[in-house]
Amino acid sequence: MRHCLSLLLLLVSLPLAAAQLTLELGNGQRQWQSEQLLEHPQARAIDIPQDVAYKRPMHYRAVPLATLLEGVKPGDHLQAVALDGFAAEMPAAPLLQEGPARAWLAVEDPRQPWPALAQDKPGAGPFYLVWTDPQASNIRPEQWPYQIASIRRLAPVAERFPALLPAPELPAQDPVRQGFALFQQNCLACHRLNGAGDAQFGPDLNLPHNPTEYFQPGYLRLYIRDPQSLRQWPQARMPGFSKDVLSEQELDALIAYLGHMAKRRP
Structure with missing residues (x-):
């Protein structure tokens, strides 16, 4: 003792x-x-x-x-x-x-x-x-x-990970391009897309499937706003994105980018 x-x-x-x-x-x-x-x-x-x-x-x-x-x-x-x-x-x-x-x-x-x-x-x-x-x-x-x-x-994200880029023919003001910028700011820290990205925290958002393919639109918005309101489990780590962080227009653009990239898998 x-x-x-x-x-x-x-x-x-x-x-x-x-x-x-x-x-x-x-x-x-x-x-x-x-x-x-x-x-x-x-x-x-x-x-x-x-x-x-x-x-x-x-x-x-x-x-x-x-x-x-x-x-x-x-x-x-x-x-x-x-x-x-x-x-x-x-x-x-x-x-x-x-x-x-x-x-x-x-x-x-x-x-x-x-x-x-x-x-x-x-x-x-x-x-x-x-x-x-x-x-x-x-x-x-x-x-x-x-x-x-x-x-x-x-180097900037667009140079390091071309697999994240939307279609080059999209106009500069297309909401999908704004969604790409928002994806870099809010999602890329935790997620990859098309296998591209440095994060090791969350799942890939396009492989094997994109959230716009397995969530109904209303539920996808709900999940981004407040993940625990849609499905709860003790180990959940994804934060919610309130309107103070991501406006309705910005959320529209982010979802437009995700839907666009569902058609741009490697």
Whole structure:
């Protein structure tokens, strides 16, 4: 018993391991340890009145993300990859701006871990992209990736994954093209389509079948708005997309893109 108690005290006294963030920005690879970022000269305490992941006010120690994106230009394209396979595609321009909306890398202190996101789920650490004044630049929930393991600079989605592209003869203002842009912003972080994409989180949305083929139109809209209202299971991970996130017109365009791609399988 005494041996077990001594071992327990030893484990409690050991420092928690620091996490590592990997940056691949086209100028080599750099790793940042969480302790380094917590002590970064530009690290500061910030308050997020309505946190997307926790759905309540949160307080973080964070570094302006632009400070870490050395060599990145506004026209570049970045991808944040999470520990669970979530891969958020992000244009660099909003991440580099100082305002009105500003991107921050919140850093979890291993000595004071953040709370769990839900029962039986981990927290948002070790690194979480948060925004101050997000409404000022129409920042969407999918632009708040958490549990980040790496950030890398890549070619735009259309160049990397031509299998995602709608038919080239479509007019520039066709709703399907708007739907493609919305798919990149809201869906590609979790799903592939035609086998194309980097996400390892959710199923492919065109192989073997497209949701527009096995959902009646009204139920597909309901499922996108609130997945749990249509079918419930404890392991469900897909978030709902409210009208504040995806307007009715945008939802129409997204569904038009999905229906269009049902006819464009490899």
